[in-house]
Amino acid sequence: MNKNIKKIPLSHFHLIKKPTMNDFEYISEWLTDAYNNHKELKGYALYHNLNSFIHDAFVEHTVFVIRHKEKAVAFLTFSPPKDGIKITFRAVCVNPNFLRMGLATYLHKSAIKHYQKRGCLVAELWNVCRESYKLGISMGFIQKREKNKSDEVSMVKILVDTRKQNYNAKIRFVVWNDCYADTNTKPFYSWSLNFLRDKKPIIRSIDFEWTVGIIKDNKVVYSYIAKHFFDIFPIGGNYIYIDENKAKMILESIKL
Known part of the structure; x- marks a missing residue:
């Protein structure tokens, strides 16, 4: 976080569930800096996709944005449940001047709450980096058990109480x-x-x-x-x- 920027209370930010292409244009101005200043993101393909799936998310309204003083300072893209039960979070990024203020966590929790009301039962973090992994753990996600192991790591959180294992039932x-x-x-x-x-x-x-x-x-x-x-x-x-x-x-x- 920029040392000249004081930590701002979360109440001073505004969650936007229907961001505009103006938000996308403003994000375009700082996304490169966010990528270049991130210690872990070299070769992390998600953040090279400003003009592909990130742009598409704004067109398709599968993105939430946080604004501060009418400027978009963080965003989260996702695949909504549609006819299924799962929401998949794909990319989250915060303007370098607004890091360590809880914005990434707030975006994820807000999206989960929004889609839980619409029947979503499962949330998944897709292809996480180390920082996203820590974020997932803090929100109660666990690493998804994969039969065919790969370099990609996904995490999952079941959003409702589920049936316990039973090896003795009739x-x-x-x-x-x-x-x-x-x-x-x-x-x-x-x-x-x-x-x-x-x-x-x-x-x-x-x-x-x-x-x-x-x-x-x-x-x-x-x-x-x-x-x-x-x-x-x-x-x-x-x-x-x-x-x-x-x-x-x-x-x-x-x-x-």
Whole structure:
């Protein structure tokens, strides 16, 4: 942060959920400095994309901005849930003169609150750098478990209370940690499909190719590859989502 700039209370900033191209033009003036002054961003491709996906976010209204004295000093781009359950945060950047004032955290929390009211259940930080990783941890995100490891790191936060693991229920939805897994082995995940008392949904990030199934009375009665299993993946990503209605549909489909 510039030593000549005093820390400004958050109440002096204004969140803009429908920024204009004037905001984009002003951001264009300081984004290069933000990139050049950042210790970690050499080679971090997100910040080279001012005139591609960052510009597109302003056109498509998938960006929140923070203004100070009518000038845009921070922004957050994202992919909204649309017909799915997940919001994915893609790039956050703050004018170098306004760092360490909580603006990045405020942008993320504001977007989460906004889309939670519209049914969003999962938030994901995509391809995070070290500073974004620290930010995610501070907001309760955890590193996403990836079957196929890569240099990209994503983080996830489930925004609602979810069903706890249960390996003893009479009828269970289960996940084996492999494609075409040996279903005689112990499942990696297991949840009761009885929603009479516990109305919490099943939400879990998994690889599309893992094997899922139903166990009744400790016997596997149905199993298949996850991506073909009764549309348990909502639109927009590899998150299993099973609520009470989906559980009924699954059990009726296999006549249990």
